[in-house]
Each structure stands twice: as structure tokens, then as C-alpha cells.
Amino acid sequence: MRDLDRVVRVTGLPLVMGVVNVTPDSFSDGGRYDDTGRAIAHGLSLLADGADLLDVGGESTRPGATRPLLADELGRVVPVIEALAARGATVSVDTMRATVAARAVEAGATIINDVSGGLADPEILDVAAQTGATYVAMHWRAHSATMQDFTDYGPEGVVAAVRAELAERVSAIRAAGVADERIVLDPGLGFAKLAEHNWELVRRLDVLAELGFPLLVGASRKTFLGRLLADEHGEPRAVGEREAAGIALSALLGAGMGGAPVWCLRVHDVRAHRDGLAVAAQWTGHTVDRATGAAEEQA
Ligand code: PMM
8 A cells, every 4th residue: 555645745746536426416427336336346447547545425415416314325335445445445435424434434444534524413523533534624514405505705705714614623623532643624626616716725725735734625527617618608518528627627736736735636537637647747846656656756
């Protein structure tokens, strides 16, 4: 297994997290990997493509989505995590539920990726503290059914507001007993955000980095990229045709254009985004050893 900390500290080049959505309705790849066997096969192919971590989720968070039953979410993610962890993958579980997080860690996940940052089910913070898992806290304001009603960021603007709201989450996470070196923050692109909010956030990651934690960014295939590429009638580009824009963004972030190093990029097409990062690595003077994935500073 790669030394994840070393890669982020030595080079500043982001890790790549491959998305394994075990859901019938995710907006980017819903229904494609919604049975256990197909999800495991997809995870293995993402690893072969060079994923540093795999993010396994059983709840769609696309705008307007309704929540799955707990039993359904467990049934989706636990067997997939077990199989992928058994193959040596570093696995994160994408869940807002404490029970799912606990069972996922038992099954071999070492990262809890909570898009609600502990707001949906505060007990998830105790699970993170007790298990010693790494905890990703994303900026979030409401469940997907209503989140687009919460896009008002007031006179301070989205960047300052997201920073302040993430700082509040950090206080809660610390109070639950999670160690600082286990905390990762995420601006939550597309969650209670208008398109321009997402662009402001990716340009000002330095403001979020001031909080002192590694940053994870998930832009892959999101609606703001579709809107950027809208046709002459204003119709956003279809979800399956946004990849090139996402890769361009990954390359820019990998080259530090967000104003701060990104610890990890959450993407669907791992191989394509790694290609973009290879360009960023050349640009910034880093090489990536394709055999081991370890990045080194060029002499
Ligand atoms: N986005 C989605 C799901 N989980 N987790 C984190 N940490 N950051 C994100 O931006 C994020 C996430 C929604 O995207 P999908 O439906 O394509 O998985």
C-alpha cells in the first residue's frame, strides 16, 4: 500500500480517490454498479487504473434525491467494502450514518467520508473517534431533497461562509475526540451551491487551507461543469460528456491553481484524471513513478 501521507507531504500532488457508487440513482453513474458483483469489479478496475483510494457509497446525494433505508444502505456497501479491503485497497465509506460507518470500518474501511460533516447523524463523530478512522468532513447544509433552498451565503460570500461553517464542524469533530491528524475537509462542491459558488471555492482553496487540514475536492461530473458547457439554449451538457472539463479542473488544481495543495481528488474516471495530473506533475516539476504511484520531486 502506498504511503499516503508521504505522497501528500512530499509533493503536493493530489491523491486520486475512485468513486464506487452502489446506488440505483446517483446522478453521475446511477444504476451502473448497483449490484455487489458489478461494484466490486468496478472498484478493482479503478485500482488497476491507479486509484489511491476507493470511496464506496450506498446513498445518492444528487440534488432532490430521497434517502435509502438503513438496511438497504448497509446491504449495498458492506459486502463491497469487505471484498475491496480484502484485496488490499484503501477504502473510504461515503455515508452520513453512524451505523453504516461503524459496520464499514469493521468490514475494512479506514476512512469515513461524511458529506454532512457530522450534521446528519452526530454519532458518526463518536464512531470516527472510537475506531481511529480518518474522517472527511464536507461542507453541507441540508439533505439533498432540499439543499438547493440553502444557497444564500450572505454579504460575507461563499468562501468565508464555507470556511466558518467548516471551522464549526472541526470544533464538533475535535470535541468528539477525533485527532487532528485524522481530519480532512472538503468544500462540498454542488451541495447547496450555485455554479458560481463552486468556481469561487475552487479558486480560493487557500482560505479553506488556513484551517490547517488536508483538503479533498469532488468536482467530477458535477452540474456546474455541465452548466459551463451548456448549449446555445442554456441546456447543461449531459453528465456523461463533462469528463474533459473535469480533467482540466483536476490538472489546474494539481498544479496548485486553487491557491493551496489538494490532498485528494474524488473522481469517477481515475485513468483520465491521472493523465491530467501527470501533466500537472510535469508543469510543477514533479515526476510520478507509475510503477509505485509514489511521486518524487525532480532533481
Ligand atoms: N460528492 C458526491 C458524493 N460524495 N464526498 C465528498 N467528500 N465530496 C464530494 O464532493 C462528494 C462526496 C456526489 O457525487 P456523486 O453522486 O458523483 O458520487
